[in-house]
Amino acid sequence: MLLDTASLYYRAFFGVPDTVRAPDGTPVNAIRGLLDMIARLVRARPPARLVACWDEDWRPAFRVAAVPSYKAHRLAADGTAEETPPALAPQIPVIEEVLRMAGLAVAGAPGYEADDVMGTLAARSADPVDVVTGDRDLFQLVDDHRGVRIIYTMRGLTNMDVIDEAAVTAKYDIPGRAYADFAALRGDPSDGLPGVPGVGEKTAAALIRTFGSIDGIATALDAGHGGFPRGSRDKLEKAREYLDVALSVVKVADDAPVPEVDGTLPAVPADAAGLKELGERWGLGSSLSRFVTAVSRA
Numbered sequence: 391m392l393l394d395t396a397s398l399y400y401r402a403f404f405g406v407p408d409t410v411r412a413p414d415g416t417p418v419n420a421i422r423g424l425l426d427m428i429a430r431l432v433r434a435r436p437p438a439r440l441v442a443c444w445d446e447d448w449r450p451a452f453r454v455a456a457v458p459s460y461k462a463h464r465l466a467a468d469g470t471a472e473e474t475p476p477a478l479a480p481q482i483p484v485i486e487e488v489l490r491m492a493g494l495a496v497a498g499a500p501g502y503e504a505d506d507v508m509g510t511l512a513a514r515s516a517d518p519v520d521v522v523t524g525d526r527d528l529f530q531l532v533d534d535h536r537g538v539r540i541i542y543t544m545r546g547l548t549n550m551d552v553i554d555e556a557a558v559t560a561k562y563d564i565p566g567r568a569y570a571d572f573a574a575l576r577g578d579p580s581d582g583l584p585g586v587p588g589v590g591e592k593t594a595a596a597l598i599r600t601f602g603s604i605d606g607i608a609t610a611l612d613a614g615h616g617g618f619p620r621g622s623r624d625k626l627e628k629a630r631e632y633l634d635v636a637l638s639v640v641k642v643a644d645d646a647p648v649p650e651v652d653g654t655l656p657a658v659p660a661d662a663a664g665l666k667e668l669g670e671r672w673g674l675g676s677s678l679s680r681f682v683t684a685v686s687r688a
Contacts, residue, residue, distance in 0.1 A: 391437035391541075392508045394523035395444055395496075399424045399485055401524055401543060403478045412673040420481045421488065422677035427543075429677075429684035431522060432655075435541070438517065439653030440685070442489050443507040444498035448472045451501065456635040459582040484672060491665040492685060493656030499646040509642035511651070512538050527578070529558055530570040530642060562591070564598045571603045574636035583639065586629040593619050597626075604633055655687045 402423025410419040432440065449461045449472070466473040474482075489496050497507050509531060512519045518537030521528055524544050531538050532555050540553035551557070555566020564572050575594035577585015589597070596619045601607045610617065611626060618626070626633065659665050659682060669678040 391431070391435065391440045392511055392519060392521045393428070393431075393440070393442045394504055394508065394521065394525060394528065395424075395442045395485070395489075396448075396504060397524045398427055398522065398543070399482070400478075402427060403475065403481070408477055412671070416480060416672070417477045418481060418484075418672050418674065420478055421485055421672065422674060424485060425488070425674065425677040425681035429680040431541075432684040435520060437520065437655075439495075440655055441495045441497050441511060441651055441653045443504040443511070444486070444496055445504045446498035447501050448503060450503060450506075453639045456638045457583060457632070459584060460639055461582050463582055484668070488665065488668060488674070488678070488681075491659060491661040491668060492682060493658070493660035494685060495651045495653040497648055497651045499648045502643060502646040502648075506643035506646040507648050509644045510646040510648045512536075513644035527573065527581070527640070528642065529553055530567075530573070530640075532558055532566060532569070534566070563595045565602075568598050568603065570637060570641045572598050574604060574633075574640040583636070584632065586625055586632065588625045589622060589629075593622055597622065604637055608633060655685050657687050659686065 399420045403420035406419035406423035408417045408419050410417065410422055412418050449464075453460045454462075461472075464472050486496065497511065498504070499507055499510070505525070505528060508521050508523075508528065512521065512531055515536075515538075518539075520539060520541050521531055522541045522543065524542065526542070526544075528540055532540060532553055534555045540551075542551040542553050545551065558564065558566045558569055562569070562572060572594050574583070575586050575589055575597060576591050577583045585594075597607055600617050601610055607626060608630075609615075611623070611630070665678070665682070669675070
């Protein structure tokens with residue numbers, strides 16, 4: 391089980407009231423919400439191994455070089471850091487500390503996003519993989535043959551959708567493993583990806599069904615082939631510069647320099663005394679207790 395940690399703690403931050411606070415008044419809603427999420431996930435779907443994946447770089451240089459608008463709207467005033475809600479920012483280091491003290495594997499890679507970490511660990515795994523996320527970009531990882539699927543949390547932990555190739559096909563009317571090409575055509579305003587102007591979801595799906603991929607579309611354009619949905623050829627021709635680089639931004643890396651990580655759940659916390667002290671300092675209470683019980687295999 392690979393956790394898209396930031397996706398989950400953002401969901402916790404907005405889903406748990408900020409009246410949940412530490413003894414000193416600091417909000418701990420994201421921390422406690424995340425711990426409760428992980429505890430529920432592990433109890434409901436006990437994994438052989440668990441890795442919390444982390445953004446070492448939320449806006450990698452190689453993606454910005456290809457498409458400068460990539461996540462540009464999320465830049466903080468300093469022009470480098472990601473804009474983060476003030477009440478969430480101090481909770482993030484505590485989350486990482488709790489995970490490490492509990493003995494959970496935390497994985498990242500310099501210059502890469504958590505998506506790339508998950509893509510790389512999924513590619514390395516000889517066993518089936520569940521990727522837990524609220525980010526549909528990761529639908530591109532589904533692979534029925536290898537047993538890679540997405541546990542999609544957009545509707546909450548009580549209504550999680552299991553996304554496999556059939557689910558991608560049912561939702562978007564495209565082949566189950568064609569999501570990255572489809573997403574590049576359609577674009578994604580939440581990531582600052584423009585897509586092909588004038589090509590929406592239905593046209594993007596029709597193009598993928600006809601030509602299979604962006605490479606297939608480019609080949610058809612160069613050869614003067616027909617089969618393009620009405621009006622789309624001119625739009626695609628005008629967007630050739632974007633199409634040439636889009637997949638380098640959209641596609642999740644499967645070869646990021648992620649250190650080897652075992653992910654076996656700990657028999658006992660790595661630092662039980664430190665975890666107890668941290669729990670008391672931040673008022674993590676029953677959320678921490680439930681989490682430790684769920685992830686410890688003593």
